[in-house]
Amino acid sequence: MINSSYYIEDPGYQGMKASYWPRIILWLLSIMSLVMLVKSFANKVDSINAGSFSQINYMQFKNALICFGMFIIFLTFLEYLGMLLGGILFVFGLLTFLGGFSIKKIN
Amino acid sequence: MIDVILQAFASIVFDPVTLGLMLVGTLAGILAGAIPGFTIAMGVILTLPFTFGMTAIQGLATMLGVFVGGFSGGLMSCMLTGIPGTPSSVATTFDGFPLVRSGKPGLALGLGLWSSFFGGMISAVILVALAPQLAFLGLEFGPWDYFSLIIFALTITVSLSGGNIVKGLIAGLLGLFAATVGEDEINGVARFTFGFDEFKQGFAFLPVLIGLFAFSQLLTDVEDDKRAKSPLMEKSGTLVRVEHRQAIAIILTRWINLFRSSFIGIFTGILPAAGGSISNILAYDQAKKASKNRSNFGKGEYDGIVAPEAANNATAGGALIMMMALGIPGDIVTAVMLGALMIHNIIPGPTFIQDEPLLAYGVFIAFFVAHFFMVGLQAFSLRIFLLVTKIPMYVLASVILAYCAIGVFALHNVVFDIWVMFFFGVIGYFMKKLGFPLAPMILGVVLGKLAELNLARATGISDDLLLFFLRPWSLFFLIMAVISVIFPFYQDAKKGSKFSNIYVPASVFALAIPLLFMESITRLIIALIMIGISFYFVYKSFITNKALIN
Numbered sequence: 001m002i003n004s005s006y007y008i009e010d011p012g013y014q015g016m017k018a019s020y021w022p023r024i025i026l027w028l029l030s031i032m033s034l035v036m037l038v039k040s041f042a043n044k045v046d047s048i049n050a051g052s053f054s055q056i057n058y059m060q061f062k063n064a065l066i067c068f069g070m071f072i073i074f075l076t077f078l079e080y081l082g083m084l085l086g087g088i089l090f091v092f093g094l095l096t097f098l099g100g101f102s103i104k105k106i107n
Numbered sequence: 108m109i110d111v112i113l114q115a116f117a118s119i120v121f122d123p124v125t126l127g128l129m130l131v132g133t134l135a136g137i138l139a140g141a142i143p144g145f146t147i148a149m150g151v152i153l154t155l156p157f158t159f160g161m162t163a164i165q166g167l168a169t170m171l172g173v174f175v176g177g178f179s180g181g182l183m184s185c186m187l188t189g190i191p192g193t194p195s196s197v198a199t200t201f202d203g204f205p206l207v208r209s210g211k212p213g214l215a216l217g218l219g220l221w222s223s224f225f226g227g228m229i230s231a232v233i234l235v236a237l238a239p240q241l242a243f244l245g246l247e248f249g250p251w252d253y254f255s256l257i258i259f260a261l262t263i264t265v266s267l268s269g270g271n272i273v274k275g276l277i278a279g280l281l282g283l284f285a286a287t288v289g290e291d292e293i294n295g296v297a298r299f300t301f302g303f304d305e306f307k308q309g310f311a312f313l314p315v316l317i318g319l320f321a322f323s324q325l326l327t328d329v330e331d332d333k334r335a336k337s338p339l340m341e342k343s344g345t346l347v348r349v350e351h352r353q354a355i356a357i358i359l360t361r362w363i364n365l366f367r368s369s370f371i372g373i374f375t376g377i378l379p380a381a382g383g384s385i386s387n388i389l390a391y392d393q394a395k396k397a398s399k400n401r402s403n404f405g406k407g408e409y410d411g412i413v414a415p416e417a418a419n420n421a422t423a424g425g426a427l428i429m430m431m432a433l434g435i436p437g438d439i440v441t442a443v444m445l446g447a448l449m450i451h452n453i454i455p456g457p458t459f460i461q462d463e464p465l466l467a468y469g470v471f472i473a474f475f476v477a478h479f480f481m482v483g484l485q486a487f488s489l490r491i492f493l494l495v496t497k498i499p500m501y502v503l504a505s506v507i508l509a510y511c512a513i514g515v516f517a518l519h520n521v522v523f524d525i526w527v528m529f530f531f532g533v534i535g536y537f538m539k540k541l542g543f544p545l546a547p548m549i550l551g552v553v554l555g556k557l558a559e560l561n562l563a564r565a566t567g568i569s570d571d572l573l574l575f576f577l578r579p580w581s582l583f584f585l586i587m588a589v590i591s592v593i594f595p596f597y598q599d600a601k602k603g604s605k606f607s608n609i610y611v612p613a614s615v616f617a618l619a620i621p622l623l624f625m626e627s628i629t630r631l632i633i634a635l636i637m638i639g640i641s642f643y644f645v646y647k648s649f650i651t652n653k654a655l656i657n
Contacts, residue, residue: 001284001299009296015567018296021559022287029280036273063335063501064326064536071508071529078522087509094508098329098501099336 002026066097112235115468118164119476125165129473132172133480137488139173140180140196147177147195151440155447163451164466168473170444175227175477178420179485182219183492187212188507190321195419197549198391200320202404202411209407216489217354218412220482222365225358226417227478229369230376230424235471238428238460250564251574255584257558260385262591263392263550272595275547278538282551283558285310285531292556293563305523314515314528315552319545321511322532325504327539335501349489357409364394364410365417372418376425388550390418396594420478427474431459431467583621590614608652612644 005026008019074090081089119125132154139150150173158166181196186203199219206215248256261279288299289309300306329335358365368390375386394414395404404411430441453463460467515524535545565574575581593610600607615637622634 004299004301008298011294011296013294015293016563018291018294018298021291021562022284022298025280025283025287029277029284032273032277032280036277039273060330063329063332067326067329067504067508068533071512074509074512075522075525075529078525083513083516087513090512091505091509094505095502098505099499 002030063098067094070094070097111464112468112472115465115472118465118469119168119472122165125168125473126476128161128165128169129172129477130480130484132169133176133477134172134484136173136176136178137180137183137481137484138176140177141183141492147174148440148443150177151443155443158447159450163448163453164469164473166447166451167444167466167470168477170440170447171470171473172477172480174423174440175420175474175481176484178227178423179220179223179416179481181419182216182223182416183485183489186215186219187492188321188503189324190317190507190511195387195422196415197316197320197546197553198387198415199412199419201391201546202406202408205405206407206409206412211350211407213348213350214353214357215407215412216492217350218357218409219416220349220485220489221351221354221358222368222413222416223420224478224482225365226369226372227420227424227481228475229366229417230373230421231471231475231478233373234424234428234431234474235468238431238471248580249578250561250568251578252580252584254558254561254565255575255581255588257554257561259584259588259591260389260554261550261558262588263388263547271542271544274543278543278545279547279551282548282553283555284551285315285548286552286555287559292560293567305521308523310527310531310552311518311524312552313518314524315531316549317511317515318528318531319535319549321507322528323535323539323545325507326532326536328500329504335504336499338497338499349486351486358413361410361413364397364413367393367397368414368417369421372421373425373428375418376422377428385554386418386422387415388553390414392591396591424474427470431470579621579624583618586614586617586621590617608645608648612641612648615644616641 002023005019005023008017008022010017010019070090070093073093074086078086119129135154136147136150139147151170154170154173158169161169178195181191182199182203185191185196185200186207189200189204191197191200203215203219206212206218261283286309288306290297290307297307371390371393372386375389391411391414394410395401398404398408398410400408400410426441430445453459453466511528512525515528516522518524535548538545538548566572575585597607597610600610619634619637619641622630622637625631
């Protein structure tokens with residue numbers, strides 16, 4: 001992003017250039033990220049308790065991932081189905097996935 | 108003056124048509140405020156065509172109904188679902204939503220409702236009494252002062268960080284960066300668009316807000332299967348009602364917070380382009396800093412609801428002061444109201460109150476009366492809204508997600524806005540998981556463009572950066588910013604330590620210095636009093652320390 005801030009067009013007007021403000025923010029953001037990185041290395045973490053990617057329970061994100069997936073499908077087909085039909089299908093689809101589906105419930 | 112006020116009062120209160128129109132306007136405002144994606148400005152703009160056939164006072168009274176109703180309508184959605192209906196109710200979500208979750212929805216809504224009412228009343232009284240005098244305060248502000256005010260508002264990031272200042276600052280900077288995407292407002296140059304035309308418009312504020320707050324909150328709520336299938340409140344079987352008496356009693360015992368927040372609201376309302384989105388966060392921060400129960404903030408603290416709700420309704424009065432006394436619109440809503448006046452061949456300007464006293468005071472009275480309508484209508488509609496707490500979370504989440512998409516789409520009729528909401532929803536969800544506070548990011552998105560605009564204006568007028576320190580108001584806000592940043596260290600400092608003894612008197616003394624240079628007798632007297640207070644504090648701590656040593 002810092003690199004792309006150097007490609008922001010300069011129309012040559014007087015006053016503050018369009019790239020200055022974002023560049024200030026990006027440099028500050030980089031400095032803060034570096035501080036956070038240094039702090040995270042400085043904090044002693046128990047190697048046994050420290051989690052690794054393989055230990056993450058992905059099932060805890062199941063419902064959130066369903067919501068992401070359904071929303072992406074809803075947005076992709078919004079152009080073809082329209083807001084009314086797409087919205088109804090999205091709501092009932094999400095209700096079915098999150099609330100559970102069984103024949104008993106239909107009866 | 109009294110006879111004009113009485114005449115204006117009679118023209119509003121004894122005219123059933125005007126009262127009926129105000130009632131409809133207030134109801135429309137409450138609904139507009141409660142729907143995420145539907146702003147108060149949109150509500151007032153939609154009301155404008157209906158006012159063409161009305162008299163000037165009827166038209167303005169109807170619009171004021173929408174304006175006042177909209178400010179308080181936002182509290183319903185933000186408290187019950189955690190989605191701020193309008194930017195002016197962002198801070199109410201911080202403590203309103205946790206209080207509802209802790210099983211006190213009636214009290215939470217009562218606090219919000221009556222804080223809005225009292226904030227509006229204080230603002231209305233100030234409006235009638237001091238409108239012309241206060242309006243000139245807004246004219247003293249240049250871009251340097253605005254930029255410093257925004258810097259001060261951004262320092263609130265530190266107190267919103269919840270103990271992790273670095274993560275809070277990163278979130279705030281990410282918000283500021285998100286606000287830079289798209290064409291810049293000074294030169295019209297595209298930034299960070301990467302060849303996509305949709306990015307040129309930048310990210311609209313509401314999709315970002317709804318994505319960060321609502322989307323991420325809903326995903327967190329349905330994460331756990333068991334929690335997803337239970338209602339928002341555990342006691343779903345009991346009848347929930349709004350606790351009016353308890354709420355009024357709590358607010359009145361917190362009268363200092365109420366008045367402080369109302370004055371913050373009025374002050375930001377007077378400043379053009381500041382408005383409710385800033386005032387509610389400023390008031391929340393000051394309430395937190397002044398409170399003895401700072402650790403309770405974010406967990407359903409009463410002061411955390413009183414402050415933003417009193418401030419956002421008081422802001423409406425502040426914006427009207429500027430409009431009525433000088434004919435300068437402070438925001439979109441007052442600009443539309445000025446347009447409505449012009450339709451009726453009334454040209455607003457500095458002599459407006461003298462030229463049209465009946466209409467001017469009629470607006471003040473309508474603002475006053477609208478608050479009574481707001482309380483009456485809210486008391487009734489809140490009971491219906493409270494039923495929301497009895498619905499299982501996954502049902503609410505599914506409907507609200509679709510509802511958010513519709514609301515965001517309605518803003519500009521652009522599908523891209525829904526994608527923006529989704530994108531920021533995902534970012535918000537993972538930031539929450541990683542322990543980043545979301546409030547500073549919202550603050551960055553709200554204030555980013557204003558900060559850049561005023562910095563560009565200031566540097567465009569003069570290259571001299573010392574002006575930021577030489578202009579009294581600018582210096583005042585920069586000192587406030589420094590005090591605000593140091594405040595967490597003061598909180599952590601041991602009582603009786605050198606730093607804790609020096610912090611308060613040094614802050615008061617430093618704030619008095621810019622007041623000395625403001626070329627006003629009243630401000631000079633205030634400054635001298637402040638200097639006296641700071642010396643008294645130093646003397647008091649010296650005596651206490653001496654007694655401890657002996």
